[in-house]
Amino acid sequence: MNFYDWMIGKYYGKDTPRGDLAGDMKHEEAGFPKDGDRERILDYLHGMFACDECIALFKRCWRDYEKAVADEGK
Structure with missing residues (x-):
């Protein structure tokens, strides 16, 4: 499961x-890098002039996503 699908399924x-971040991702569906890795999504957020709080939230969500994916593999 990619980050986009995980966020939408869990928080939209x-x-x-x-939930706000998931909503923003869904509303930017045409431009959001759905299959992007962490760096590609960060580049996208910076390019959209996301605020510092949004960037920090994304990083926390990404850590949780990685943990959830790792836990699924166990």
């Missing part, structure tokens, strides 16, 4: 900062 529609 929730009234939380992570």
Whole structure:
């Protein structure tokens, strides 16, 4: 599962900062790098002039995503 699908499945529609990020990702569906790795998504967010809080939130979400993927493999 890629990061985009994981975020949408887990957080889309929730009234939380992570839900807000998932909503932004979904609404930017045409441009968001759905199959992007961490660096590609960070480049995209910087290119969209995302605020520091958004970047920090993305990094926390990415760590959780990596852990979830690793746990699935066990």
